[in-house]
Amino acid sequence: MRYLPLNDADRAAMLESVGAGSIEDLFVDVPAEARLAGPVPGLPMHASEMAVERHMARLSGESLTAGEAPFFLGAGAYRHHVPASVDHLIQRGEFLTAYTPYQPEIAQGTLQVLFEFQTQVARLFGTDVANASLYDGSTACWEAITMAGRVTKRKKAVLSGGVHPHYVETARTMAKFTGDTLVTRQPELVAASDDDAVIADIDGETACVVVQYPDVLGRIPDVARIAQAAQAKGALLIVVVTEPVALGLLESPGALGADIVVGEGQSLGVGLQFGGPYLGLFGCREKYVRQMPGRLCGETLDADGKRGFVLTLSTREQHIRREKATSNICTNSGLCALAFSIHMTLLGGKGLEKMAKLSRIRAAQTAQALAKVPGVKIVNDSYFNEFAVVLPKDARTVVRALADKGVLGGVSLGRLYPGAEALSGGLLVTATECTTADDIAALVSALEEVLA
Structure with missing residues (x-):
């Protein structure tokens, strides 16, 4: 028996409250060609479990995978x-959870892992602090833009043409609802990154400048020069790192002057996995820590003087009043963070x-x-x-x-x-x-x- 707690009057009242004339009005942002008028064409209404398994196995056999x-x-x-030991260790019972625990003090092992993870990310990025991870690199990039707006009280972001287009599209999607202005451009197939053009776009209304390091064409921008130009106008520099392994050779963005560093952690421990789940990395200067989205695990002493771990900051809407939250999309990828940390530890x-x-x-x-x-x-x-x-x-x-x-x-x-x-x-x-x-x-x- 289906449980349908709402009647027609309830639905009408809810639609009136949000200013929609019908349920269909809630989907106006979905392109018409992406909507279905009925069941998915070509799929049977039902099939046995064995038939579905055989069919899916045949489909997977048509794929050409990375290995x-x-x-x-x-x-x-x-x-x-990714060493086999990574997968073995993340499946241990004391680790196998996707989230930072909601009753954290009883899960000291998970909190310690995340504390170590934060330390590794901060050292890798050259930042004072790092959080316990976010969903992925693209949403971490947007979170950094909104964080810069809170810090500077400005609403304009300048994005290099070298920033991955999927990250730019994520920012555009979110900016439609926040009123932020994004200055963007496409990359050109030339050897030099667009440092000069980015610097020329910075003015007194700019909250942040976003550059990718290395950029989407693999080029290495002059992060220190852009940082100096941004900070001279009171803007923050956000550096995006989609390939964290590069920081094994390149100087860290924090050391080059970045205020916020975000990135995708998939390269270490996580694997390709047909596109997800992945792992958002986020670090910043200590003076901005209270504006940082997500969760921050800290080290302390308990009543007996023994070392323990706690959630020091948790600025998401499920933990504090929604209007006080820095983000409502900052759930951390706990299991992926664990895989990242184990791989980093092994290396x-x-x-x-x-x-x-x-x-x-x-x-x-x-x-x-x-x-x-x-x-x-x-x-x-x-x-x-x-x-x-x-x-x-x-x-x-x-x-x-x-x-x-x-x-x-x-x-x-x-x-x-x-x-x-x-x-x-x-x-x-x-x-x-x-x-x-x-x-x-x-x-x-x-x-x-x-x-x-």
């Missing part, structure tokens, strides 16, 4: 080797540096090999493990042709920037420590055939 083919995809999600500082060096070497070898392919032009002068190339054909058709040959050859800029004709020949190529000489040879051979 089965030469893999050069990146653009915010990266394939790195240590030297291990992370070695992992970063291997990724950089593999990327350089890939770029050198691709530069010899007729018609291929390498865009970048500098990069970590990801770089852009220009192809003589539309990169989307090239990517599909490479996939037909069993090579996942990169991410086309036409996919990331639909409708941007100037970027249609652009291809993002990524290599990591998982990339082999055979993988590079397979990419070059397949690309030569496709471009011939």
